[in-house]
Amino acid sequence: xxxxxxKNLVKTFEKCQVQAVNDVSFTVEAGELxxxxxxxxxxxxxxxxxxxxxxxxxxxxxxxxxxxxxxxxKSIRSQxxxxxGKFSLYQDLSVKENLxxxxxxxxxxxxxxxxxxxxxxxxxxxxxxxxAGQLSGGMKQKLALCCxxxxxxxxxxxxxxxxxxxTVSRKEFWEMLIRLKGMGITILVSTxxxxxxxLCERIALxxxxxxxxxxxxxxxxxxxxxALFAVKAEQMSRLLGTIRTFKFVQSCYAFxxxxxxxxxxxxxxxxxxxxxELKGFESLEIKKITPTIEDCFIQLMNEExxxx
Amino acid sequence: MRAxxxxxxxxxxKKFGEFTAVNHITFDVHAGEVFxxxxxxxxxxxxxxxxxxxxxxxxxGEATIAGFDVYKQTxxxxxxxxxxxxxxxxxxxxxxxxxxxxFGGIYGLSDAQIKNKSAELIERLHFQKETKKLVGALPLGxxxxxxxxxxxxxxxxxxxxxxxxxxxxPIxxxxxxDMIYEAAESxxxxxxxxxxxxxxxxxxxxxxxxxxxxxALDTPARLKKHYQATxxxxxxxxxxxxxxxxxx
Numbered sequence: 377x378x379x380x381x382x383k384n385l386v387k388t389f390e391k392c393q394v395q396a397v398n399d400v401s402f403t404v405e406a407g408e409l410x411x412x413x414x415x416x417x418x419x420x421x422x423x424x425x426x427x428x429x430x431x432x433x434x435x436x437x438x439x440x441x442x443x444x445x446x447x448x449x450k451s452i453r454s455q456x457x458x459x460x461g462k463f464s465l466y467q468d469l470s471v472k473e474n475l476x477x478x479x480x481x482x483x484x485x486x487x488x489x490x491x492x493x494x495x496x497x498x499x500x501x502x503x504x505x506x507x508a509g510q511l512s513g514g515m516k517q518k519l520a521l522c523c524x525x526x527x528x529x530x531x532x533x534x535x536x537x538x539x540x541x542x543t544v545s546r547k548e549f550w551e552m553l554i555r556l557k558g559m560g561i562t563i564l565v566s567t568x569x570x571x572x573x574x575l576c577e578r579i580a581l582x583x584x585x586x587x588x589x590x591x592x593x594x595x596x597x598x599x600x601x602x603a604l605f606a607v608k609a610e611q612m613s614r615l616l617g618t619i620r621t622f623k624f625v626q627s628c629y630a631f632x633x634x635x636x637x638x639x640x641x642x643x644x645x646x647x648x649x650x651x652x653e654l655k656g657f658e659s660l661e662i663k664k665i666t667p668t669i670e671d672c673f674i675q676l677m678n679e680e681x682x683x684x
Numbered sequence: 685m686r687a688x689x690x691x692x693x694x695x696x697x698k699k700f701g702e703f704t705a706v707n708h709i710t711f712d713v714h715a716g717e718v719f720x721x722x723x724x725x726x727x728x729x730x731x732x733x734x735x736x737x738x739x740x741x742x743x744x745g746e747a748t749i750a751g752f753d754v755y756k757q758t759x760x761x762x763x764x765x766x767x768x769x770x771x772x773x774x775x776x777x778x779x780x781x782x783x784x785x786x787f788g789g790i791y792g793l794s795d796a797q798i799k800n801k802s803a804e805l806i807e808r809l810h811f812q813k814e815t816k817k818l819v820g821a822l823p824l825g826x827x828x829x830x831x832x833x834x835x836x837x838x839x840x841x842x843x844x845x846x847x848x849x850x851x852x853x854p855i856x857x858x859x860x861x862d863m864i865y866e867a868a869e870s871x872x873x874x875x876x877x878x879x880x881x882x883x884x885x886x887x888x889x890x891x892x893x894x895x896x897x898x899x900a901l902d903t904p905a906r907l908k909k910h911y912q913a914t915x916x917x918x919x920x921x922x923x924x925x926x927x928x929x930x931x932x
Contacts, residue, residue, distance in 0.1 A: 540725050673854050
């Protein structure tokens with residue numbers, strides 16, 4: 377059963393000058409945790425706004441919970457919860473007031489659906505009379521999630537919930553999502569952090585309005601077409617510059633502590649040759665590694681560029 | 685004071701009413717160093733940076749930037765530094781060239797210098813076709829590269845970068861760091877805040893801010909060793925777990 381079906385969706389802005397979403401198609405299964413992964417400008421927010429009926433597409437089709445996004449707006453709105461990237465609750469209402477407000481809008485009460493939000497709400501309870509505007513960032517985010525859940529939606533749309541949030545809160549947030557998934561709620565979540573991709577069941581890698589690849593994180597990594605090596609030594613900056621001058625090296629990118637490199641051809645003498653060329657560097661370390669989602673993203677971006 | 689110290693702070697503190705945003709931070713940054721600041725939203729990174737740039741007066745403590753005092757010589761500080769942030773750096777409704785000329789003027793360059801520097805900048809960024817485009821129409825990554833180039837147009841002693849790569853695609857993010865290194869090698873000291881843990885590895889030294897205080901300051905390798913962590917993410921997790929506040 378598909379909860380979300382998107383077919384050739386297109387959205388442009390400023391008289392077709394800006395192609396925000398460019399012929400995007402995908403489906404999301406009921407109960408799935410699906411991630412849209414990509415930088416700013418990928419089209420994630422525009423896509424979410426179309427699927428939550430806040431924006432109409434230029435062309436293409438989509439359905440959410442079986443309802444068409446063009447003519448069944450009200451049915452969709454009652455079935456989805458949406459947490460925008462920008463904090464959008466009422467800053468001068470208290471925690472409790474915001475929650476009751478959103479419950480009332482959806483024709484329900486906080487008590488009726490308390491089970492859904494309980495785990496998250498107990499962390500907010502000490503501040504229930506505080507105005508939303510006075511909450512810390514992590515608490516605001518939890519309140520926004522509660523408000524998006526208060527009508528027990530079938531699908532939850534979360535637009536970059538972890539952007540600008542510290543590592544600890546990010547981890548907590550993903551734990552909450554996995555619990556919500558356990559309740560049977562379908563979740564679409566967008567993020568610019570590539571490392572969060574592994575927490576989703578399936579992901580769509582997005583760039584400049586288009587989907588580069590859709591699959592499980594594991595399968596996307598399996599599809600990486602080359603052997604990947606990590607290199608480390610003293611003087612990482614000079615190492616990067618040096619490796620990039622080698623003709624037999626296809627790509628070399630900085631990845632934290634290491635540089636990741638690929639070769640043009642899979643030849644047995646690639647490694648010995650590299651070691652030989654780099655023997656002037658102290659504490660040289662070279663190893664074969666499994667690509668990360670970010671390696672895959674970079675590879676797909678480069679492929680796209682070559683085709684264009 | 686050592687001759688190569690370009691930023692020096694001693695118990696620098698900023699209070700907003702009852703709230704202590706930055707609490708007694710003490711550190712030195714050396715010339716040509718890439719100095720990183722990590723911390724959650726609300727940890728005090730931006731407030732600290734604004735004091736160092738001469739944009740916000742400290743409540744107490746001392747600091748000198750390029751040898752100038754943050755209380756009395758803020759105008760001299762501004763002449764000797766560059767600054768860019770993710771939110772605002774360039775005028776979106778001016779063209780690429782108009783922005784370069786405008787900021788060149790602000791930084792006190794002569795017309796001849798602006799002409800030379802802008803030609804050089806356009807060439808290096810391969811922006812030949814973009815000079816007449818409005819900055820608002822450029823992709824985010826291009827904007828950030830341009831903003832950085834403009835921030836160092838006058839070859840300042842120090843450039844302050846406030847989350848310069850937030851939301852930028854993975855390839856452009858790396859190109860941006862190539863530019864940071866190039867600037868550092870030309871003698872410009874880099875003071876940068878970031879949310880990306882891999883970028884912490886690119887800094888010579890990292891300071892970790894939690895609740896307005898510097899909880900740790902060292903090279904990435906030594907921090908990992910000290911906290912027996914395999915990645916900077918783990919180091920940060922250990923330090924931030926005890927945080928009392930998070931926020932905007």
